[in-house]
Amino acid sequence: MNEMKILIRGFGTVGQEVARVLDKKRNVFKDKFGLKFDLVGVEDSKGSALSEDGLNIERLLSTKKKTGSIKEKGDKLGINEINYDLLIECTPTNIKDGEPGLSNILNALKDGNDVITSNKGPLALKWNKLAKTAEKNNAKLKFEATVGGAIPIINLAENSLASNKISSIIGILNGTCNYILTRMAAESLPYEHVLNEAQDLGIAESDPTYDVEGIDTALKMVIIANSILGAEASYQDVDIKGIKEITTESLELAEEKNKTIKLLGKADKEKIEVEPRMVPKDHPLSVGGTLNIATLETDLAGEITVTGKGAGASETASSVISDLIEIWKERN
Template sequence: MKICIIGYGTVGRGVVELIHKKKLDVTVVGVCGRNCGVYDEEGIDLGSLIDGTKDVGLDKYPGVRRDIDANKMIDMKCADVYVELTPTNVVDGEPGYSFIRRILANGCHAVTSNKGPVVLYYNELRKLASANNVKFLYEATVGGAMPVLNLVRENLRGNRVASVRGILNGTTNYILTRMGSEGAGFSQILKEAQELGIAEKDPSYDVDGVDAAAKAVIIANEFFSRDAHMEDVDVCGITRITPEFVSLAWKNGFSVKLIVEVGRDVLRVAPRLIERNHPLCVDGVLNAVNITVDMAREVTVVGYGAGKYETAGAVISDILSI
């Protein structure tokens, strides 16, 4: 199978490294950066690409071409699957949205790890994929390495999903876990998490619940055939949670977790008390999703929601399923 990778950031590099290291039966014919690209219809020499871009961007790679970019490579239809890995933008979904639309309209399969286009244009992109008889997969957008969307689609075939509850943001889970075990305040733990690289310099996307809300929207549209958007989510972040509240919960056998709740009529992100022996009560940067269905009753899946190779692994799983 021939693939073309659009976006050569952390996840893009992770995908290339894994394909190379694991000798997967996938031929990478193109890799595009912002205004440049590497192309070889016989398959790019991934070892050279990895070595040659180790400390620099794709644009410094000797084999890079300035006369091709993502749009050109999409229109060349040089790959069976285009893997769209540009940064997430939940405001207008660009540039991922335009790339994915172009890929699908051209009759090629698309895989993405980019929440922006999936959150903002879920139904439009699904319909476009369906009309062109191609696949559009985005497992990495919800829970990173942890199978959620494909778990229901493939493993729980025939089940009707009644409700979904989950911890879908590792940064807030890390902060709340440490507040619980150490009794320290939000700001202090946040500062330390930023120093450790677990929280971003601008932490609002995580701590205000925006990231979790984006995943809630995808789950609502995917499992409940809704037409949900960011503004439909009832969101409350974790910034106002006090150490006293966390301690009191802890003493009574509960942990405070930022919980995504999705159902036919529910779409919410808010701090919730979870019994410590409940399968959903996972600590640190772990993510967990609890899915209530009609046949299997309840299935919980726990895993790493972020990380270079974890996210790249979810992307590769989607590629191989095509």
């Protein structure tokens, strides 16, 4: 592959940030990795912008900011006719049927095109189908951005810990919940008060259901369990309990025992669960604020723990771009 032709489907916060990084670091990628690319197509909810010769990314971002869409000429049907090598799939997560991301990814893989996605829904619902389709068509499917923002959990397991058997993973994989519980414990504030604060700060969504009910963490744990542990699980297999019932009294009780409460996701080959648990204050999992953390139990290296920012456009784009560079290296 002399040059990579890239298509982005889903041009919200993450999709735009990926395009921005591609444009900003184009020369760095070329000089450091020999990576040359053209962004030949972008699709958002209102239409698409396409060019076989490559789109002007700066103009694309400017158009999106001014008009709310990137549509220039043609319509959404044209995006299925553009020639490309790599799909970056950044449409919103849908836990009901995984669409439109599921179809976008499957169609790309069936055509032998590589895929990078930040969309948790398709992987948490149809892991086996996606993995088998990729294998059958000699296409690569990468998804580091789905599980921990900028934290390299999947790549750590597949590359640095390749000689290890990993038996379980436990971690905090939702920054919104971690922020809420950290603030509740530090200031003895009730849940609703801190949730409203988090929403005002932009840490929590206007509808925080996915986060506070443990759904987001559950989706991530399914993806981790399937890809690292070979669990062949689906989102429906996860035992889930969120943080809405956590009170200041329960946090004070934990404090008396020199512990705190965190929303933990845990997976092994037998079970995947998400629930609030007491954690000793001096334990590595006792991170504060919006930080995420994951501990992998291995047979050779023991416990390996990674931590960092688990959300945010820049952090998610970081993982998408790292997957892109990995694919480029593997293809060349």
